[in-house]
Amino acid sequence: MYIIPAIDILDGKVVRLREGDYSQKTVYEVSIAEMIETYRSNGTEFIHIIDLNGAKGDFSNQAELFDIIKRTDMRVQYGGGIRTIEQVTNLLDAGIHRVIVGTQAITNPDFLSDLSKEVGKKYDYANRIVVAIDVLDEVIKYSGWMESSPIKLMDYVDKCLQLGFFRFLCTDINKDGKLGGAAIDLYKKLLEHSPFIKLIASGGVSSMEDIVELSKLDVRSVVVGKAIYENRITIEEIKEWNLKALSTL
Structure with a gap:
């Protein structure tokens, strides 16, 4: 299991939200470029970036954000306001390693079907699509x-699998931003239902002990944000863990 550090962007600043509430944000005094460079210089190869403005249809961050992304050799998992097939394919063609789709996949009944047909035209593009499942008491939110x-x-997981999408980013909203531990029971249910999905855990991770508990499941990777910014998990610990994870692949 690989640890993917997270950077959430709101109004051009690095932030973390509590339970996805934009009014409950913590702003960190570090620039996007500085945060990416800190991870890169400490051996991190993969980073998770969410444009929180984009998630609400405001793309004011994108010019600066994509300029920064273009200048890094890190693999980026990116999400936030992706509403069209063209956006997805343009991002993949531009070198974004993984693109996260969420709201549009739920609200537009044809989106995933159309996306499946489009990404099927290019090798490995389906593997680079991440379907976001944001869950509150097992209800999908968007x-x-x-x-x-x-x-x-x-049922939603089954629909995605039938269309050829198998990589899921699952966030338990009850856990998000609280540093209270990961949603172990939720992930167990998902993996018992569909053992072959590639599951990315997100939300609630507060310590390396939480990482160890997640690693006992067949979770492929875990996104960690606030625990890093609050010094609950160090970048050195992430580096050491990921080196061991890579050596066992």
């Missing part, structure tokens, strides 16, 4: 976690 979907969690 649009910045403001709206609830009537689609049952496991």
Whole structure:
């Protein structure tokens, strides 16, 4: 299991939200470029970037953000406001390693089907699509976690699998930003239902002990943000863990 450090961007600043609430944000006095360079210089190869403005349809961060991304050799997993097939394919063609789709995949019944046809034209593009599943008490939430979907969690996973998408980023909103531990029970349910999915855990990780517990499941990677900024997990610990993870692949 690989640890992927997270950078959330709001109004051009590095932030973390609590339970996805934009009014409950912590702003960190570090620039986006500085944060990326800190991870890169400490041996991190993979980073998770979410444009929180983009998630609400405001793309004011994108010019600066993509300029920074273009200048790094790190692999980037990117999400936030991706609404069209063209956006997805343009990002993949531009070198974004993985693109996260969320709201549009839930609200537009044809989006995943159309995306499946499009990414099927190019080798390995399906492996580079991440389907975001943001969950509150096993209800799927979207649009910045403001709206609830009537689609049952496991039914949605089955639909995605049938269309050829198998990499999922699952966030338990109850856990997000609280440093109270990861959603072990939720991930167990998902993996028991669909053992072959490539699951990325997100939310609640507060310590390396949480990382160890997640590693006992067949979770492929875990996104960690606030625990790093609050010095609960050090970059050195991430480097050491990821080196061991890579050596066992």
